[in-house]
Amino acid sequence: MIKTKGLEGVVLTDSNITSIVGTQLSYVGYAIDDLVESATFEEVIYLLWYKRLPTQAELTEFKDNLFEAMELPEEIYPHIDYMDFNKIHPMSALRSIISLLGAYDPEDSLTHEEAKMEKAVRLQARILIVITTIARIRQGKEVLQPKREYSYAENFLYLLKGDPVDPLEAKAFDQALILHADHELNASTFTARVCVATLSDLYSGLTAAISALKGELHGGANEEVIKMLMEIGEVDRAIPYIKEKMANKEKIMGMGHRVYKEGDPRAKFLKEMSRQLTKKAGQEKWYQISEIIEDYIKNEKGLPANVDFYSASTYHSMGIDHDLFTPIFAMSRTSGWVAHMLEQYDNNRLIRPRSNYVGPKKLDFIPLSER
Ligand SMILES: CC(=O)SCCNC(=O)CCNC(=O)[C@H](O)C(C)(C)COP(=O)(O)OP(=O)(O)OC[C@H]1O[C@@H](n2cnc3c(N)ncnc32)[C@H](O)[C@@H]1OP(=O)(O)O
Ligand SMILES: O=C([O-])CC(=O)C(=O)O
Numbered sequence: 001m002i003k004t005k006g007l008e009g010v011v012l013t014d015s016n017i018t019s020i021v022g023t024q025l026s027y028v029g030y031a032i033d034d035l036v037e038s039a040t041f042e043e044v045i046y047l048l049w050y051k052r053l054p055t056q057a058e059l060t061e062f063k064d065n066l067f068e069a070m071e072l073p074e075e076i077y078p079h080i081d082y083m084d085f086n087k088i089h090p091m092s093a094l095r096s097i098i099s100l101l102g103a104y105d106p107e108d109s110l111t112h113e114e115a116k117m118e119k120a121v122r123l124q125a126r127i128l129i130v131i132t133t134i135a136r137i138r139q140g141k142e143v144l145q146p147k148r149e150y151s152y153a154e155n156f157l158y159l160l161k162g163d164p165v166d167p168l169e170a171k172a173f174d175q176a177l178i179l180h181a182d183h184e185l186n187a188s189t190f191t192a193r194v195c196v197a198t199l200s201d202l203y204s205g206l207t208a209a210i211s212a213l214k215g216e217l218h219g220g221a222n223e224e225v226i227k228m229l230m231e232i233g234e235v236d237r238a239i240p241y242i243k244e245k246m247a248n249k250e251k252i253m254g255m256g257h258r259v260y261k262e263g264d265p266r267a268k269f270l271k272e273m274s275r276q277l278t279k280k281a282g283q284e285k286w287y288q289i290s291e292i293i294e295d296y297i298k299n300e301k302g303l304p305a306n307v308d309f310y311s312a313s314t315y316h317s318m319g320i321d322h323d324l325f326t327p328i329f330a331m332s333r334t335s336g337w338v339a340h341m342l343e344q345y346d347n348n349r350l351i352r353p354r355s356n357y358v359g360p361k362k363l364d365f366i367p368l369s370e371r
Pocket of ligand 2: 183257307
């Protein structure tokens with residue numbers, strides 16, 4: 001038996017979705033740099049699902065379908081009313097509501113291609129509504145209705161914060177969604193694929209994926225990064241703080257990566273966004289503290305900043321609540337999770353590795369009364 005801790009270096013499957021070669025990341029053959037510069041998140045979702053870029057007419061129809069699906073079924077509201085969003089972390093609420101939404105969406109989609117794609121659109125549209133609804137309800141604010149003329153990114157910012165939607169923020173947010181859209185067989189995507197490889201449904205796969213993303217070694221790291229920045233507070237405290245963490249053998253969140261040892265190609269874009277948006281908000285210190293940490297950890301440990309590092313100060317400078325950072329990651333990654341689940345269905349085999357038993361053997365059974 002081949003054994004590798006954390007499945008490091010193990011190749012599970014062929015895939016037509018995302019390629020990582022060194023520090024080169026591409027979706028369906030298109031370099032991430034080009035997509036960030038020139039595409040929109042909606043085009044990227046289409047690319048990941050249909051394996052080609054849409055024509056203008058296809059994109060218009062796709063955006064329309066997404067917009068039409070930006071609502072929750074009536075049955076979900078009693079559940080939402082029951083939840084106290086001031087006490088539940090939004091990532092837990094999101095996981096539970098996505099699971100509930102699955103209970104109210106017909107289970108016929110596995111065999112019908114069109115029904116499967118409609119369900120995929122509903123997932124991508126509804127997750128945006130779920131996150132913004134949670135955010136508005138707990139702020140005691142009116143839940144707003146999405147606007148047809150807005151992009152996915154604009155609708156998210158609008159439903160979260162109301163009008164006007166700032167164009168620089170909307171552009172940066174759209175780019176952040178593109179950067180987080182897919183990443184090959186990361187832990188949550190692997191989880192989604194394991195789930196649907198049993199022929200379970202898309203909502204179950206998404207619920208499983210959200211559960212895996214939530215952990216701080218994965219998507220949950222972005223919230224931990226902003227907590228760290230807030231704890232540091234001032235530029236001159238950054239180095240002593242990090243030195244103490246390292247002396248205590250604590251990990252520095254947002255640094256390091258299982259695959260990228262030379263640098264995460266997404267980080268440079270998020271770094272630039274952070275620089276621009278923190279400046280615009282008059283909050284440059286969060287960028288400055290981040291840069292000091294990045295340089296220090298790179299020099300001391302040789303570890304690069306990952307995608308979660310600069311997204312933290314970027315979202316903070318947009319005035320987004322810190323505990324929404326990981327749900328936003330989930331919203332973007334839904335596009336990739338769905339692509340992977342569809343690919344898994346198309347060429348499925350149950351995923352079932354082995355474990356190497358190392359516990360005690362051949363014990364004599366002791367009856368309960370004698371223990
Ligand atoms: C979207 C994403 O999921 S990106 C990743 C988000 N997660 C984080 O930012 C959490 C912080 N980073 C980490 O925990 C890790 O770098 C991971 C989980 C991302 C990758 O982990 P792995 O590939 O399993 O590396 P592993 O945890 O084995 O670390 C290897 C060595 O580097 C050290 N190391 C790795 N990351 C860090 C870090 N962030 N801070 C300090 N030390 C680190 C480990 O302590 C270990 O050192 P050792 O060999 O002396 O024991
Ligand atoms: O690929 C990984 O292991 C984690 C990651 O960066 C992501 O999911 O975006």
